[in-house]
Amino acid sequence: MPVKYFFVFILLSTVLSVRAQHLKDTLHLQEVIIRADRFFKKENAGMKETRVDSLILLQKMNLSLSELLSENTSVFIKSMGRGALATASFRGTAASHTQVSWNGININSPMIGMVDFSLIPVYIIDDMNLKHGTASISDQSGGLGGSVSINNTVDWNKPFGVKYMQGFGSYSTFNEFLQLNAGNKKLQSKTRLYQNYSKNDYTFINHGIANIDPKTGNITNPPDTNDNASYKLYGILQEVYFKLNNSNIFSAKWWGQGARRTIPRATSYEGPDNSNLNRQEDYDNKLVAEWKHLNPKSKTLLRTGYSQKELNYYLMNFVPGYGSIPAIYSKSRQKSSYNSLSYSYDFNDKLSIEGKLDANFHDVVSNDSVKKTGYAKQRNEQSAFLSVRKNFANRLNINLMLREDRVDGQFTPVIPYAGFDFKLFKNKDLLLKGNIARNYHEPSLNDMYWQPGGNPDLEPEQGISIESGIEFQQAISKYHKIKTELTAYRSDIDNWIIWIPSYKGYWEPRNIQRVLSQGVEVNIQLDGYLGKVGYKINGNYAYTRSVNYGDQLVWGDESYGKQLVYIPLHSGNVMVNLSYRRFFITYQNTSYSERYTTSSNDVTRRDWLYPYYMNDLILGKDLTIKKLSLSVEIKIYNLFNETYHSVLYRPMPKRNYLVQLMFKI
Numbered sequence: 135m136p137v138k139y140f141f142v143f144i145l146l147s148t149v150l151s152v153r154a155q156h157l158k159d160t161l162h163l164q165e166v167i168i169r170a171d172r173f174f175k176k177e178n179a180g181m182k183e184t185r186v187d188s189l190i191l192l193q194k195m196n197l198s199l200s201e202l203l204s205e206n207t208s209v210f211i212k213s214m215g216r217g218a219l220a221t222a223s224f225r226g227t228a229a230s231h232t233q234v235s236w237n238g239i240n241i242n243s244p245m246i247g248m249v250d251f252s253l254i255p256v257y258i259i260d261d262m263n264l265k266h267g268t269a270s271i272s273d274q275s276g277g278l279g280g281s282v283s284i285n286n287t288v289d290w291n292k293p294f295g296v297k298y299m300q301g302f303g304s305y306s307t308f309n310e311f312l313q314l315n316a317g318n319k320k321l322q323s324k325t326r327l328y329q330n331y332s333k334n335d336y337t338f339i340n341h342g343i344a345n346i347d348p349k350t351g352n353i354t355n356p357p358d359t360n361d362n363a364s365y366k367l368y369g370i371l372q373e374v375y376f377k378l379n380n381s382n383i384f385s386a387k388w389w390g391q392g393a394r395r396t397i398p399r400a401t402s403y404e405g406p407d408n409s410n411l412n413r414q415e416d417y418d419n420k421l422v423a424e425w426k427h428l429n430p431k432s433k434t435l436l437r438t439g440y441s442q443k444e445l446n447y448y449l450m451n452f453v454p455g456y457g458s459i460p461a462i463y464s465k466s467r468q469k470s471s472y473n474s475l476s477y478s479y480d481f482n483d484k485l486s487i488e489g490k491l492d493a494n495f496h497d498v499v500s501n502d503s504v505k506k507t508g509y510a511k512q513r514n515e516q517s518a519f520l521s522v523r524k525n526f527a528n529r530l531n532i533n534l535m536l537r538e539d540r541v542d543g544q545f546t547p548v549i550p551y552a553g554f555d556f557k558l559f560k561n562k563d564l565l566l567k568g569n570i571a572r573n574y575h576e577p578s579l580n581d582m583y584w585q586p587g588g589n590p591d592l593e594p595e596q597g598i599s600i601e602s603g604i605e606f607q608q609a610i611s612k613y614h615k616i617k618t619e620l621t622a623y624r625s626d627i628d629n630w631i632i633w634i635p636s637y638k639g640y641w642e643p644r645n646i647q648r649v650l651s652q653g654v655e656v657n658i659q660l661d662g663y664l665g666k667v668g669y670k671i672n673g674n675y676a677y678t679r680s681v682n683y684g685d686q687l688v689w690g691d692e693s694y695g696k697q698l699v700y701i702p703l704h705s706g707n708v709m710v711n712l713s714y715r716r717f718f719i720t721y722q723n724t725s726y727s728e729r730y731t732t733s734s735n736d737v738t739r740r741d742w743l744y745p746y747y748m749n750d751l752i753l754g755k756d757l758t759i760k761k762l763s764l765s766v767e768i769k770i771y772n773l774f775n776e777t778y779h780s781v782l783y784r785p786m787p788k789r790n791y792l793v794q795l796m797f798k799i
Contacts, residue, residue: 199251217334248578275517297799367393373386473493509585655676771789
């Protein structure tokens with residue numbers, strides 16, 4: 135079934151692209167913000183970038199970033215359940231190979247090297263951009279799969295505004311958001327407060343446990359409840375912008391957040407319900423301040439940031455006669471400072487350069503008071519970046535980038551990038567593009583120093599990537615517009631880091647000699663009007679082949695040449711939005727092929743995940759009462775009541791609902 139996505143997207147892209155070659159016009163859609171990015175930019179030559187549409191950000195406001203990425207991009211999200219840990223696999227790579235930034239500072243944990251996307255609410259995002267593969271080198275190294283950039287923006291024309299949203303739904307789920315805007319042409323303030331809570335006690339059929347009828351011998355799976363799975367997320371985002379003049383703009387942003395989650399046992403567990411208390415607490419503070427100096431031909435940006443995270447994890451086991459006994463009582467603290475200076479200069483419309491210097495410092499302390507284990511380490515990072523962009527005859531863009539990192543006093547190998555865009559027709563937005571680049575990723579501090587199991591002898595991951603593709607956009611008459619892109623890539627990565635069970639009784643990280651990740655990505659966007667009905671269609675398909683080619687003598691024949699665990703070979707999603715006289719309806723489909731949970735890809739065992747096709751529906755109406763705007767939405771998730779898992783023994787909910795009200799002045 136997922137294979138069909140590929141042919142549907144190719145056929146649709148080709149037919150509409152050919153038809154559009156002879157039509158030109160401009161289309162403006164009402165009630166949707168359209169960002170008019172220049173299509174043929176020398177600064178983006180060879181890069182594949184995905185900018186998430188403002189309509190999607192608006193309708194997914196109550197969700198986490200993990201759900202938005204899963205439903206609307208080619209990024210695969212491995213989720214432990216609603217409100218639980220969610221990590222990203224970009225182009226078949228590991229969770230630590232996706233670099234994430236918030237307003238220019240990297241928010242990947244220096245301790246675990248990755249981001250929990252379930253802890254980032256869509257509500258705090260104004261603009262989001264994905265850079266696929268080695269395009270992420272323009273921001274930082276380490277994004278072997280790609281990068282996700284989250285940004286907040288200012289509207290200098292908004293003197294005052296209030297937005298309040300309340301949502302309530304299945305499993306005692308409550309969402310509440312408040313935004314206050316105030317300011318003028320010189321000074322702007324934006325304050326956001328939010329809180330998400332869910333008891334998360336959905337029911338399911340437990341396929342991890344089997345009951346046998348002693349008389350008939352029939353095997354049945356009992357009904358169960360997702361107990362001990364509640365979550366609460368609350369936070370504040372404060373932004374202040376000051377425009378001294380048209381050349382100097384200052385800004386400061388503070389994001390404070392707390393999260394408390396209880397973590398249920400895997401469904402294969404058959405003990406009593408009161409046998410454990412498994413809880414995680416996350417407390418985050420992030421601050422970034424920057425100064426922009428703008429000239430007609432140049433731009434200077436000075437940025438400084440600070441991040442502090444406290445992560446507490448508790449596991450209590452109930453022992454008869456003794457009560458609850460702590461098995462794990464872990465506390466981790468991480469502090470990071472970020473400093474960046476960049477300068478770009480346009481010699482003319484055809485030639486520009488950019489230089490950037492970064493200096494970051496991380497301090498991590500982790501301790502388990504029960505097992506008496508832990509570590510305290512620091513890491514210093516410096517980076518220098520240089521880029522030259524050149525346009526030739528308005529038909530060819532060349533982008534050359536070079537990055538050099540220094541980690542704890544040791545220089546890493548130079549990271550080069552060469553990319554191009556070629557306009558196949560002079561007056562048409564049809565591009566042939568491609569790039570070749572190197573990338574480099576340091577082990578996380580946990581990889582090297584976690585007790586027990588850390589391996590300080592790990593080699594850094596590094597590889598060569600190459601990709602090429604075709605990108606096209608065109609207005610079709612004055613009522614329709616299309617944008618589509620087809621990309622093929624190949625990434626050859628050495629010293630891939632993976633945690634595996636050891637003979638010592640615990641897990642250890644080791645280097646795999648080689649992993650080859652290659653695949654195809656197809657994206658298509660259509661929007662316009664059919665009579666009085668406005669429509670918007672977004673579709674993504676990804677074929678991802680990520681294979682272990684390690685040392686056969688060490689890893690054995692069963693894993694050699696096999697797909698990496700939890701990476702779907704086929705994935706796709708489609709969103710269709712229709713609007714008529716302020717009524718709107720949105721249909722969302724997300725599909726994944728089977729995923730293996732063992733390195734041998736053994737489908738004869740029960741521990742593999744079958745394909746699933748998820749469907750959601752949103753129905754809504756916008757109202758205006760004088761200066762007050764009101765929006766009412768009914769959201770139906772898992773429309774066809776499908777049984778599915780994202781992670782083995784972690785069932786997801788069946789059909790569920792959310793009602794959302796939003797007021798805006």
